[in-house]
Each structure stands twice: as C-alpha cells, then as structure tokens.
Amino acid sequence: MRKDKLLMTPGPTMIPHKVRETMARQIIHHRTKEFERYFVKMNEGLKKVFQTQNPVLTLVSSGTGGMEAAVANAFSPGDKVLVVSTGVFGDRFVKITTRFGLDVKVINVPWGCGADPEEIKKFLDSPEGDGVKGVFVTHNETSTGVANDIKGIGEVLKGRDCLYIVDAISSLGGMEVKTDEWGIDMVIAGSQKALMLPPGLAFVSVSEKAWKAIEKSKLPKFYFDFLAYRKSLNDNTTPYTTAVSLVIAASEALDMILEEGLENIFARHRNLAEACRAAVKALGLELFADERYASDLITSIKAPEGIDIDQVRKIMNLQYDIMVTGGQQHLKGKIMRIGHMGYVDGFDLLKTITALELSLLKVGYKLELGTGVTAALKTLKM
Amino acid sequence: MRKDKLLMTPGPTMIPHKVRETMARQIIHHRTKEFERYFVKMNEGLKKVFQTQNPVLTLVSSGTGGMEAAVANAFSPGDKVLVVSTGVFGDRFVKITTRFGLDVKVINVPWGCGADPEEIKKFLDSPEGDGVKGVFVTHNETSTGVANDIKGIGEVLKGRDCLYIVDAISSLGGMEVKTDEWGIDMVIAGSQKALMLPPGLAFVSVSEKAWKAIEKSKLPKFYFDFLAYRKSLNDNTTPYTTAVSLVIAASEALDMILEEGLENIFARHRNLAEACRAAVKALGLELFADERYASDLITSIKAPEGIDIDQVRKIMNLQYDIMVTGGQQHLKGKIMRIGHMGYVDGFDLLKTITALELSLLKVGYKLELGTGVTAALKTLKM
Numbered sequence: 205m206r207k208d209k210l211l212m213t214p215g216p217t218m219i220p221h222k223v224r225e226t227m228a229r230q231i232i233h234h235r236t237k238e239f240e241r242y243f244v245k246m247n248e249g250l251k252k253v254f255q256t257q258n259p260v261l262t263l264v265s266s267g268t269g270g271m272e273a274a275v276a277n278a279f280s281p282g283d284k285v286l287v288v289s290t291g292v293f294g295d296r297f298v299k300i301t302t303r304f305g306l307d308v309k310v311i312n313v314p315w316g317c318g319a320d321p322e323e324i325k326k327f328l329d330s331p332e333g334d335g336v337k338g339v340f341v342t343h344n345e346t347s348t349g350v351a352n353d354i355k356g357i358g359e360v361l362k363g364r365d366c367l368y369i370v371d372a373i374s375s376l377g378g379m380e381v382k383t384d385e386w387g388i389d390m391v392i393a394g395s396q397k398a399l400m401l402p403p404g405l406a407f408v409s410v411s412e413k414a415w416k417a418i419e420k421s422k423l424p425k426f427y428f429d430f431l432a433y434r435k436s437l438n439d440n441t442t443p444y445t446t447a448v449s450l451v452i453a454a455s456e457a458l459d460m461i462l463e464e465g466l467e468n469i470f471a472r473h474r475n476l477a478e479a480c481r482a483a484v485k486a487l488g489l490e491l492f493a494d495e496r497y498a499s500d501l502i503t504s505i506k507a508p509e510g511i512d513i514d515q516v517r518k519i520m521n522l523q524y525d526i527m528v529t530g531g532q533q534h535l536k537g538k539i540m541r542i543g544h545m546g547y548v549d550g551f552d553l554l555k556t557i558t559a560l561e562l563s564l565l566k567v568g569y570k571l572e573l574g575t576g577v578t579a580a581l582k583t584l585k586m
Numbered sequence: 587m588r589k590d591k592l593l594m595t596p597g598p599t600m601i602p603h604k605v606r607e608t609m610a611r612q613i614i615h616h617r618t619k620e621f622e623r624y625f626v627k628m629n630e631g632l633k634k635v636f637q638t639q640n641p642v643l644t645l646v647s648s649g650t651g652g653m654e655a656a657v658a659n660a661f662s663p664g665d666k667v668l669v670v671s672t673g674v675f676g677d678r679f680v681k682i683t684t685r686f687g688l689d690v691k692v693i694n695v696p697w698g699c700g701a702d703p704e705e706i707k708k709f710l711d712s713p714e715g716d717g718v719k720g721v722f723v724t725h726n727e728t729s730t731g732v733a734n735d736i737k738g739i740g741e742v743l744k745g746r747d748c749l750y751i752v753d754a755i756s757s758l759g760g761m762e763v764k765t766d767e768w769g770i771d772m773v774i775a776g777s778q779k780a781l782m783l784p785p786g787l788a789f790v791s792v793s794e795k796a797w798k799a800i801e802k803s804k805l806p807k808f809y810f811d812f813l814a815y816r817k818s819l820n821d822n823t824t825p826y827t828t829a830v831s832l833v834i835a836a837s838e839a840l841d842m843i844l845e846e847g848l849e850n851i852f853a854r855h856r857n858l859a860e861a862c863r864a865a866v867k868a869l870g871l872e873l874f875a876d877e878r879y880a881s882d883l884i885t886s887i888k889a890p891e892g893i894d895i896d897q898v899r900k901i902m903n904l905q906y907d908i909m910v911t912g913g914q915q916h917l918k919g920k921i922m923r924i925g926h927m928g929y930v931d932g933f934d935l936l937k938t939i940t941a942l943e944l945s946l947l948k949v950g951y952k953l954e955l956g957t958g959v960t961a962a963l964k965t966l967k968m
Contacts, residue, residue: 211614216616224611224612227610229606231598233593234598265809267826267827268808268825269646402829403829403831424686426682444651449609449786449831450829529617
C-alpha cells in the first residue's frame with residue numbers, strides 16, 4: 205500500500221483537507237458580492253498575519269513575480285540599492301534589480317551563515333553606501349536553511365531614507381514578521397509555503413513610505429502596477445481577473461492560521477526545528493547552517509563522508525513516500541534539506557526522521573535505529 | 587431550493603466536475619516525474635488546441651499578464667507597433683504598449699464592429715505604417731461581442747517584417763485559431779474562458795520569428811522573461827514554481843477538449859451563438875454587434891427602449907441564479923452580454939433564454955412567453 209506523498213520540502217507544502225475541498229467547488233464570478241466576501245476575509249486575515257495596518261496586495265504569480273513587482277514598483281532606472289544575499293533567493297534579488305537597470309550593491313554572506321546587521325550598517329555609513337534607496341533581504345533562505353535577523357536589520361535601517369524590502373515568501377505565517385513594528389516597507393509572501401496553500405498567489409504589503417516611492421517610480425509595468433491594485437483594493441476587488449479558487453482557499457487557510465494563533469504557530473515551527481536538529485545531531489550528522497542562524501522552517505544537513513545523500517533522499521522518496529530536497533547550485537549532492545513548514549506536526553517530523561534513519565542504514569551509514577526518533581521525540585512538545 | 591449559479595459570462599466560466607475534482611487532490615511537488623507527466627500532457631494538448639508546432643509557454647498570471655509578457659518580450663523602447671482596437675481589450679493593448687515606451691499607432695474600430703483587414707493593409711502600406719514591428723489584434727472582443735477576422739488579417743500581414751500578436755484569451759478552445767497556418771507569431775490564451783479552467787494561468791505560443799525578436803528585445807523583464815521559460819520547457823519544467831493544481835486541472839480539461847474534438851467544439855459554439863441570436867431576435871430585441879462580426883462565444887444585446895437592462899440581469903441572477911454581464915465603460919446600462927463559451931450546452935442556453943424571457947416580463951417588456959426558447963430550440967442541434 206502507498207500512502208500519499210508527504211512533502212517535507214521548502215514548498216509546495218501539504219494542504220489541509222478543509223482548504224483543498226474549497227478548490228473543488230464550482231467556480232464563482234469574481235465581480236460578485238459572494239466573491240467579495242472571501243476577498244475581504246482574505247485581506248483581513250493577511251493584515252493580521254503580516255502584522256500590518258497597511259494594505260496587502262494579492263498578485264496572481266509565483267513568489268518571484270512578487271519580488272519583481274516590488275522592484276518594478278518602488279524604483280527607477282539607476283537607483284542605488286543594496287541586496288543582502290545569503291543564498292539562491294538573495295541572488296535572485298540581485299538578478300532582478302540588475303535586469304531592471306538599478307545600481308546594485310551586494311553584500312554576499314557565506315552560504316550557511318546569516319547576515320550581520322552591523323555589517324549592513326557599516327556599508328550604509330560608508331561612501332559606497334551613500335544614497336542607497338532600498339535594502340533587500342531574504343527572511344528565510346531556503347537554499348541554505350538560514351533565517352536572517354529581520355528585526356535586527358530593521359533597527360539599523362530605522363531613520364534612513366531607504367526602503368526595507370523583505371522576501372518572506374517562505375516564512376510568512378511560519379515565523380514572526382512584525383511588518384509595521386520592524387519598519388519593513390514591503391514584505392513579499394508566497395501562497396505555497398507556510399500559508400498552506402497551492403502555488404499561484406504572491407502577497408505584498410506596502411508601507412506609506414513605499415507608496416510615496418511607488419508614485420514616483422519610472423520603471424515600466426502594467427500587470428504588476430501597484431497603483432492599479434491599490435485603487436481596486438479600495439473597491440474590494442482586483443484590477444485583473446484574480447485566481448478565484450486560490451483566493452477562496454486562502455480565506456479558509458487564513459481562518460485556520462488565526463484559529464491556531466500566530467504565537468502557537470511560531471512556537472510549533474520553532475519546536476519542530478529544534479527537534480529536527482536534535483535528531484540530526486543524535487544521528488551523528490552535521491548541520492549545514494550555522495546554528496545561530498538556523499531557520500525554524502527548514503533544516504539543512506551535510507552529506508556525511510562517503511555517503512551519497514541524494515541516494516538517501518531517493519530511498520526516502522521511493523520507498524517511504526517522504527519527499528525532502530537536495531542542495532542547489534554548488535551545494536548539489538552536498539546537503540539534504542528537510543522542510544518543516546505549514547501543515548506539519550510532530551508525527552510528520554517523526555515519520556521523516558524514521559525514514560531518514562532507515563534510508564541512511566540502507567546506504568551503509570552506521571547508526572542505532574531509533575536514535576534520531578528518540579532525540580526528536582524528547583524535544584517535541586506533543 | 588437554490589441551484590448552483592450558472593455562469594453565462596465572458597469568464598470565469600463553468601468548470602467540469604472532472605476538472606474540479608483534480609483541484610482538491612493533495613498537492614504534489616513540481617520538481618518530480620509525477621508532475622512532469624501532467625506538464626508534458628498539458629503542453630502536448632496546448633499545441634494541438636493552438637494548432638502550432640511551436641512551444642506554448644505557461645505563465646502563472648491572468649490573461650493581462652500574458653498580454654504584457656508578449657509586449658515586454660518582443661519589443662524594445664521606441665519600436666513602432668500598431669494596435670487594432672475593437673473595444674476594452676484592444677484598448678488594453680494600447681495601454682500596455684504605451685506604458686512600455688513603444689511608438690503606438692492605433693486603428694480604432696467603432697465598438698460593435700470588427701476590424702477590416704483591408705484597412706490594416708492600407709495603414710501598413712502608408713507612410714505612417716512604415717516600419718511597424720508588431721500588429722496587435724483581439725480575437726474575441728468580449729466587451730462588444732465581436733470576433734475579428736484573424737485569418738484575414740493574417741493574410742494582409744503575410745510576408746511583412748512585423749510580428750502578428752493575437753489576444754485569444756477568451757477564444758482559444760472555443761473558436762478556430764490556426765496559429766501556424768494563419769501566420770500568428772504570438773497567441774495569448776487564458777485558462778478561465780473556453781478552456782474550462784479556473785483563472786490563474788496564461789498561455790502564450792511563440793513562433794520562430796518571434797523568438798528572433800525576443801532575443802533582441804531590450805525591455806526589462808524577469809518574471810515574464812520568455813527565454814527562461816523556453817530553457818525550462820526544454821527540461822519539461824518552469825523557471826519558477828508554477829500553479830501545480832491548475833496545471834493538473836489543465837491537463838484534464840485539455841483531455842476533455844481533445845476527446846470532444848476541436849471541430850465539434852467550434853461547431854457547438856457556433857450553434858449556441860446562432861441559437862442565442864435567433865432567440866434574441868424572436869423576442870424583438872436588438873443585437874449590439876454587427877452580425878457580420880458576431881462572436882460565437884458571446885452575444886451582446888441592446889437594452890430595449892424604456893427597459894432597465896441591468897434590472898433584467900439582476901432578476902436573472904437573484905431569482906433564477908443565472909449570471910450574465912452588463913456593458914463596460916460607455917456601454918454601461920446600454921447592453922447585456924450573454925457568454926456561451928466553454929462548458930456550456932444547449933440546455934444551459936435554453937435555461938438562460940427562459941430566465942431572460944421571465945425577467946424581461948417582470949420589468950414590463952412585452953413578449954409572448956416561449957418565443958425566445960422556441961426560436962433557440964429550433965436552431966439548436968441537440
């Protein structure tokens with residue numbers, strides 16, 4: 205017998221049945237009171253999860269579309285910006301800002317480490333940092349398993365004449381993001397990560413300060429033009445046909461999130477991460493990410509000497525129907541990444557660790573069966 | 587008792603149960619062989635419906651995103667283009683091309699009429715038409731109920747050094763579009779119209795000639811960059827996380843389309859349109875669109891003297907649970923539009939005409955009950 209595949213990946217992530225069943229309903233028209241009720245409920249829920257008083261815009265796109273939209277809306281050709289890159293998704297901001305003709309400065313943090321707010325401060329205070337109009341940071345860098353100190357970076361940016369733009373695509377709804385309190389001007393989130401939805405929607409919060417920049421932006425855009433979205437949002441609608449099924453699903457998923465409570469959700473994710481790391485270490489494996497910056501949503505594990513980590517993943521996937529992911533770019537074959545975000549509980553993690561133990565044994569790694577599971581179980585608050 | 591709302595609108599349109607049930611399945615990861623099978627099946631189906639040998643790209647966006655993508659990929663600032671506008675969606679091409687800094691010439695066709703290929707030829711042969719690098723045409727102009735002669739326009743464009751770009755967002759899968767044979771360089775389609783899917787995906791076919799232009803384009807884009815989509819398509823994947831649920835649904839809907847057969851589908855739509863027009867005329871109502879250009883997918887009806895057409899729509903919607911749409915912009919309150927595209931059969935149309943008769947009576951319009959239904963029934967091939 206085969207169970208449904210358990211996705212322990214950095215997205216797409218598992219979707220609760222309550223959310224999925226909304227997707228099978230007959231479609232409704234998006235210019236109706238009935239749809240408006242879902243849209244308003246989603247928008248109210250989003251504001252709570254983003255912890256903002258400002259509007260949160262909903263785009264039909266992947267998270268990358270949300271990243272591009274932030275760039276295209278808030279800047280003009282030649283604007284100097286700083287990208288703090290800690291991995292693949294930080295680098296994506298470098299690519300997008302470069303493509304759009306901005307003057308791009310980059311702080312490259314070694315992969316596996318998190319950004320140091322002091323280093324950012326130093327850069328901005330230096331002649332090279334003079335006139336920076338935007339600072340881009342990835343919250344949860346899924347390629348390495350690192351979470352950046354978004355609050356701390358916000359502190360060094362406070363009072364500066366630049367926009368603070370955070371890619372929280374995978375973290376929003378799983379780790380704390382205090383958008384307003386931390387002074388973030390744009391937070392970008394994706395549907396298919398901690399928010400327990402299928403892929404297809406990107407959400408972007410926009411501060412008053414960002415709106416001022418948007419009104420002056422000279423980069424061409426039409427589909428992603430935030431001014432059109434703001435105008436429509438005031439009428440509780442979207443400028444173009446939105447993904448009706450996904451919006452209805454989102455209103456349901458946000459209900460579940462707010463029912464569990466943000467604090468409880470953050471605690472659950474933190475505990476899952478602690479348990480995962482405890483298991484990894486008990487099995488004699490090495491963590492890839494510096495533990496000071498370890499993400500609550502994804503754990504990266506170094507391939508042990510002489511072990512084909514991709515083979516381990518393959519066995520987990522084909523024999524035990526648990527999908528985890530490998531390394532990207534130069535980390536290919538060198539790490540394994542276990543996602544524990546969204547609709548994931550302690551049993552899911554224990555199942556994953558069990559499969560990891562069994563699969564490691566099959567490729568010749570020495571361990572005493574149950575070591576990882578026991579360590580996880582002792583750490584889990586279940 | 588209330589039945590589910592019947593959408594007789596220009597989209598979103600009704601979705602078959604077989605398609606909807608795929609949306610409720612647990613999510614699968616997009617970088618897997620299992621997903622690849624759906625993606626490949628969708629792509630093969632799309633090529634058949636587009637009637638092209640060239641790749642069809644899948645974007646997570648509304649149709650408008652597809653329109654912008656066509657503009658941003660194939661042109662550079664200052665390029666001269668011609669937009670043939672027959673309504674709201676033609677005007678949207680004017681807005682997008684203008685926003686992206688192109689040198690935009692416009693042929694404005696009176697609303698309710700279709701474009702005359704000879705007029706386009708004359709323009710292109712005139713000094714003003716010299717050096718036009720792209721011609722944009724809407725196939726099915728849902729705002730007026732007009733279908734443009736895409737084949738005929740293709741003939742006057744043949745041999746010219748300009749790209750032929752067709753918005754077939756609402757028509758593809760409902761009316762014939764012979765992409766390759768008619769020499770169309772880019773055809774843009776949307777998921778939520780004749781293709782019987784929820785909104786959220788745009789599809790764009792790209793000819794060899796268009797690829798050459800794309801390689802030279804200097805407009806900034808990242809999320810919609812077709813070169814990235816082409817590269818990924820060669821590996822049977824997408825550059826960014828695609829809308830997994832919608833792709834799976836699309837592979838199912840395309841199966842249904844190909845099973846019914848394109849010729850049968852086109853004949854069904856044409857017959858529905860003929861029956862709808864027969865009913866409208868039998869009821870003494872006036873068609874808005876010039877019958878020479880009447881769309882097979884949507885019928886626009888003029889408000890009779892002294893009749894509040896929006897009130898008629900309201901009764902159809904609230905009392906009979908059938909949704910049709912009103913006029914846009916200067917046609918607000920002046921016309922009603924009945925969509926008959928996608929998952930619509932003769933019974934759906936008869937139901938709509940019945941509700942139209944009953945609602946017209948309620949607002950004081952004189953008619954003999956059954957006149958429209960009988961005319962439709964006599965025309966329908968059921």
